[in-house]
Amino acid sequence: MSPPPPAPNGPLLTLSGVSKSYNGDTPAVADVSLSIERGSFVSLVGPSGCGKSTLLRLIAGLLQPSHGTLDWEDGERPNDLGFVFQDATLLPWASAFDNVYLPLKLKGLSRDDADRRVKDALARVGLADASDKLPRELSGGMRMRVSIARALVTEPPVLLMDEPFAALDEFTREKLDDDLLTLWRDLGWTVIFVTHSVYESVYLSERILVMSSGSHGSGGPGQIADDVRIDAPYPRGLPFRQSSAYFDHCKGVSTALRDGDA
Numbered sequence: 376m377s378p379p380p381p382a383p384n385g386p387l388l389t390l391s392g393v394s395k396s397y398n399g400d401t402p403a404v405a406d407v408s409l410s411i412e413r414g415s416f417v418s419l420v421g422p423s424g425c426g427k428s429t430l431l432r433l434i435a436g437l438l439q440p441s442h443g444t445l446d447w448e449d450g451e452r453p454n455d456l457g458f459v460f461q462d463a464t465l466l467p468w469a470s471a472f473d474n475v476y477l478p479l480k481l482k483g484l485s486r487d488d489a490d491r492r493v494k495d496a497l498a499r500v501g502l503a504d505a506s507d508k509l510p511r512e513l514s515g516g517m518r519m520r521v522s523i524a525r526a527l528v529t530e531p532p533v534l535l536m537d538e539p540f541a542a543l544d545e546f547t548r549e550k551l552d553d554d555l556l557t558l559w560r561d562l563g564w565t566v567i568f569v570t571h572s573v574y575e576s577v578y579l580s581e582r583i584l585v586m587s588s589g590s591h592g593s594g595g596p597g598q599i600a601d602d603v604r605i606d607a608p609y610p611r612g613l614p615f616r617q618s619s620a621y622f623d624h625c626k627g628v629s630t631a632l633r634d635g636d637a
């Protein structure tokens with residue numbers, strides 16, 4: 376018998392028994408084991424302080440685990456991980472173009488050589504006409520779009536997002552949620568998305584890792600309390616946002632959050 380074909384979407388990343396303590400204190404996250412499938416859209420949801428950012432930074436390689444291992448499919452962490460933070464963190468004196476150009480500049484590309492890619496990235500986030508604008512001339516939503524363009528200009532295989540839309544009004548946030556899903560589907564990324572919004576996580580994700588601050592209330596180490604699949608098809612759009620399936624999923628994740636912190 377011939378061997379079974381390889382799974383098209385094997386795990387991109389596997390965490391085994393990962394813990395992280397800052398300065399030897401109580402661990403911020405403890406004994407986290409999970410796998411992330413290549414090409415998937417996964418959210419980390421949990422209350423403030425439960426270790427979401429810590430876990431994302433461990434995945435990004437910005438922090439080293441105190442215990443446990445992170446194993447990448449190719450043996451090492453991809454060079455080009457895209458990282459988007461809650462604050463757009465743009466250079467205030469540089470135009471939208473120059474902010475998006477920055478990662479390519481750091482790779483040694485001249486402005487001329489980078490021109491097409493920077494313009495494509497700005498166009499992808501709907502900012503083709505704002506290339507010369509300074510951050511202070513852009514709305515909060517537009518600044519976040521520049522930040523996303525900057526993350527995608529290097530064509531990263533993995534995009535890590537830490538509450539990227541939390542500071543935006545609801546309307547802008549829903550628009551950016553849709554744009555993000557379009558980019559994810561077009562570009563074949565793996566997205567790991569941190570949010571404290573149950574509604575946003577259900578709308579976006581194929582899978583939600585519900586985090587808690589351990590048992591008996593907050594203050595304990597962050598752990599994965601539940602692993603929830605959201606099996607609704609894409610594109611999701613308004614019909615999904617207004618469907619009973621959506622509310623059922625939201626209820627399920629809210630319950631998992633409460634149980635996790637009970």
Ligand SMILES: Nc1ncnc2c1ncn2[C@@H]1O[C@H](COP(=O)(O)OP(=O)(O)O)[C@@H](O)[C@H]1O
Nearest residue numbers: 397398403421422423424425426427428429430
């Ligand atoms: N640089 C740091 N030094 C010391 N403690 C930290 C640091 N960053 C986070 N923590 C602590 O680790 C815990 C988890 O924080 P964090 O990962 O930021 O949670 P979340 O993103 O879910 O709000 C919190 O108790 C926080 O105070």
Ligand SMILES: [Mg+2]
Nearest residue numbers: 427428429537
């Ligand atoms: Mg955080």
